[in-house]
Structures are given as structure tokens and as C-alpha cells.
Amino acid sequence: KMGSKTHEYIVMLPFLAQGHLIPFLALARQIHQRTGFTITIANTPLNIKYLRSTILSHDHDHDLHSNSSSDSNFIHLAELPFCSTQHGLRPNTENTENLSLKDIATLCHASMTLEAPFHSLVRDITDKEGKPPLCIISDVFFGWAVNVANSIGCASINFTTCGAYGTSAYISFWLNLPHRFSESDEFALPGFPDRCQFRASQLHPFARAADGTDTWSTYMQPLISYSLLSHGWLCNTVEEFEPLGLEILRKFIKLPVWTIGPLLPSAASKKCSDSNIFRQRTGKKHGISPEKCIELLNLHRPGTVLYISFGSQNTISASHVMELALGLEASGKPFIWVLRPPLGFDIKGEFREEWLPEGFEKRMNESKQGLLVQNWAPQLEILSHESIGAFLSHCGWNSVLESLSQGLPIIGWPMAAEQIYNSKMLVEEMGVCVELTWGVQREIERKEVKRVIDLVMNKNEGQGKEMKKKAAEIGKRIRAATKDQEEGSSVKALDEFVRTILAKTTLEHHNHKI
Numbered sequence: 001k002m003g004s005k006t007h008e009y010i011v012m013l014p015f016l017a018q019g020h021l022i023p024f025l026a027l028a029r030q031i032h033q034r035t036g037f038t039i040t041i042a043n044t045p046l047n048i049k050y051l052r053s054t055i056l057s058h059d060h061d062h063d064l065h066s067n068s069s070s071d072s073n074f075i076h077l078a079e080l081p082f083c084s085t086q087h088g089l090r091p092n093t094e095n096t097e098n099l100s101l102k103d104i105a106t107l108c109h110a111s112m113t114l115e116a117p118f119h120s121l122v123r124d125i126t127d128k129e130g131k132p133p134l135c136i137i138s139d140v141f142f143g144w145a146v147n148v149a150n151s152i153g154c155a156s157i158n159f160t161t162c163g164a165y166g167t168s169a170y171i172s173f174w175l176n177l178p179h180r181f182s183e184s185d186e187f188a189l190p191g192f193p194d195r196c197q198f199r200a201s202q203l204h205p206f207a208r209a210a211d212g213t214d215t216w217s218t219y220m221q222p223l224i225s226y227s228l229l230s231h232g233w234l235c236n237t238v239e240e241f242e243p244l245g246l247e248i249l250r251k252f253i254k255l256p257v258w259t260i261g262p263l264l265p266s267a268a269s270k271k272c273s274d275s276n277i278f279r280q281r282t283g284k285k286h287g288i289s290p291e292k293c294i295e296l297l298n299l300h301r302p303g304t305v306l307y308i309s310f311g312s313q314n315t316i317s318a319s320h321v322m323e324l325a326l327g328l329e330a331s332g333k334p335f336i337w338v339l340r341p342p343l344g345f346d347i348k349g350e351f352r353e354e355w356l357p358e359g360f361e362k363r364m365n366e367s368k369q370g371l372l373v374q375n376w377a378p379q380l381e382i383l384s385h386e387s388i389g390a391f392l393s394h395c396g397w398n399s400v401l402e403s404l405s406q407g408l409p410i411i412g413w414p415m416a417a418e419q420i421y422n423s424k425m426l427v428e429e430m431g432v433c434v435e436l437t438w439g440v441q442r443e444i445e446r447k448e449v450k451r452v453i454d455l456v457m458n459k460n461e462g463q464g465k466e467m468k469k470k471a472a473e474i475g476k477r478i479r480a481a482t483k484d485q486e487e488g489s490s491v492k493a494l495d496e497f498v499r500t501i502l503a504k505t506t507l508e509h510h511n512h513k514i
């Protein structure tokens, strides 16, 4: 441990979404393991409740497997008052999960009101501890935390839970809105080399419509600008994995960027705590036991099963479900598919058989070709199994890291946020992905589904073989980054980050005394 400065503490402020809360929690663990610092994570009451039960079930697993300190010993959770109905949202809406786009926008704007309660929370903790935290680590979507850090007198750090390429593209897009000035479908993004041309038709409709005065631009632009005033950024990526993305990000934000990934959920443990939490959240017994998935996986040869999931908040249309099922069946390839009710239906509701081809589930069960999982699956455990050969994914950054850290190529179906950029990087810069389609507006055809699956799952020749080789190499590099003894780059970056904030704090303390 770096000096075991157990009396030091850090305050964290993750954004109100599953894909952000979990990497923040993993970051808290990482920092504590390396330094002994305690961490306070602030959030709205419901998200705190989710974090608390994730921590408890992690500790429960942990107690069974090890005798070192459990999460609840060093992570403190602090509630920020928030009343969703005051902002015109349904009661208890504090998380982007399963929300309509309109409600997500409302929640995003409403989240700006957290600045005042966050400020008083950090002031209270500072009084209690007798000194400010070493730093505040906030989500880029809470860029205003820089104001709080400045007024308390501590360092302000942003943590982007996305990759470097995706983050750069996302912030360059929202700050410049370059698609408005292009006459064709293609546009260039400031900061990116000319060879990276982006396509307006791939943008989410709300991004495509953005003109600087709309609800999204007016939310994004000030937050990103605030984030550029912080002392540096932590990025959930690996130095050797994304050289281009990191070069662009560093030039663009002109701040230190510490690459401390991959921060994976703790779900690799047997009980899959993070999926339990989701089940509590939806209030339904959806999902499936890890054992059921492993049972299917054990029946198949290494590298032959396709895993299909669109992350924690997306679903596809009814016709997509149908064509995907028919394409899968035609390909004959084994699969595990996480299914949600299609667009237009209650995403939290039960899945109905009529959404699938007649007799599909029964046929798949009998032939052992595939397993349909309702709503939520133990993803990391599935991906870690040797029978998995590829991942059909919406290219959410956590899914990308989880897939590639296991050396698995990806069939891309990006939907929203920075996912089109992730997919583009995986295709163009790394050669580990083939894009099946994008968004939810376009139709897909079973023939195309079968063609792409056959291409990627055929590991013996052509593109499938090439992708498998590249993904395996990348997997090795990603795993090496977190190896302590071998001086992994992410371990070094975390140490470097800690040294920087310690030095900054000492210096300010010194100046203060003079």
C-alpha cells in the first residue's frame, strides 16, 4: 500500500445509472486496496439503497472466500435528498434504468439540483473529519462538482466510466455539434483524424436533432465545460488498449488522464451480487440462476456459444426479436439470449411467447441449441465460460470491457449514448467487431443475422479467425494491465493518480500555512 494513509478520505459522486454506479464502486475498492483511504459515495436515497445491498451481498461472498477487509469497512454511503415528483417524474425515479428517453432527459436536468445538497454534505463531512477530502471524484455528468471542490478547497477529479475514444467522440460531438455543418451523411469530429468519418444517420434521433438550443445540448454543454475545469480525469480503460482514443482525449481536454481500467463488476463471484440488486430493483423474480446458464454452456464445445444482451436499459422492437430468433435458428449456433419485452411494451413486464416464432423456445430447449433468459443474466460469469465464442452486444462500455477482457470478439448493435463510437473503434481501430445494425428504427433481416453470426462464429477461417486472434491478444493486454507484480499499466496509473493528489494537497496545505 502506498504509505497506508488510512486517515485520508475521498468523496465520490457517480451518475444516476447502473452503468456508472458499478464502476464507481469498483473504483472505490481499487483505491482502498491500493492506499487504505476510506471512500464516501454520495447519491440519491434509492441509489444508495442499491449500493448498500450490492455491498452487503459482496461482503457476504467475500466473507466466504477471504479474510481481508470487507467493503462496508471502508465505503461510507451518504444520501442526497431528492424528490422525483417535484420534477414531474413518477415517485422514486432516481435512476435512468428502464426510463423513456423523455424521462431520462427530465431526470438529467433534475439532477442539477443536487449541487446544493452535495455542497452541504461535503461541508458537513469536512467539519466532522477536521479536514477536506483529498479530492472529489465525480462523474462527468456531474461536472458541477468542480464548484463544490473549489469552495471546499480540495482537488476535483472526473471519472469517465466510458472508454477514451467514446468519451472523446461524445464530448467533441456535444461541444461542436459538427453534423449540422455537413452537407452529406458523413461528418468529421474535431480532434479526430480525418480517416475517422462519422455518420449522421447512425446518431440517435435526439443527437441528430441537436442544435445547441435543445434539451440535450443545454444539459451536456455546461457539464462538459465544468468537467474541463477539474484537475484531471480517471478513465475506465487500459493504456495499451486504446492508444488513439487516449491521444485524442488528452489533446482535447488538456488535463492528465489516468487509465485505471478495466473496472469490472464484482459479479465474477459465485452469487452474482450485481444481478441480485437488479432483481430487487425491478421487484420481479426475473433473471436466471448462474447454474442454469453454466449447465447449457457445459454442453457445448469451447468457443461455440453466442451470448446476446443489450445492456441494462435497452430493448429492441418486436420485429427485431422475430428476425433475430429466426436468424439464430437458421444459423444453428448455440446461444444464450437475454430477452426483454420489445419496444412499446412494459419493459418490466413478463415476456410473451407470441413475440417469438411459434414453438421457438420449446425447440431451443429440446435441441439444447439455446437458452432464453428473461430480463437479466449473470453476464460476466457467462462471458468467463470457455464455451462462449462471441458477444452480440449494444457496445455499452462495460460490456465491451467484459467481452474483450475475456478475449471475445463482438457483433455490434449500438443503440444510444456513446455506443456507436465504441462500435466504430472496435471495427476500425481494432478489427474485433462486425456491426450487425444500429439503433432501433431500422429493420433487420434473418438472412443478415445468420450471415453475420456465421462469419464471426466461424473461428477456423477468414474474418472470424482473424477477429478471434485479435480479441485474444487484446484480452491478454487488458488482463496484464491490472497485474500488480508485473507492473501493470493500470496499477501504475492508479499509483500515479494517488501521488498527484497527495502532492497537490500537501502543497496547498503548505501554501496555506505560509
Ligand code: UDP
Residues within 6 Å of the ligand: 018, 019, 020, 022, 265, 275, 309, 310, 311, 312, 313, 314, 338, 375, 376, 377, 378, 379, 380, 395, 396, 397, 398, 399, 400, 402
Ligand atoms: N448486465 C448483466 N446482465 C444483463 C445485462 C447487463 O450483468 O442481463 C451488466 C453487464 O455485465 C454490465 C452492465 O450490466 O456490467 C451493463 O453496462 P453497459 O455499460 O454494458 O451497458 P448499459 O447498461 O450502461 O447500457
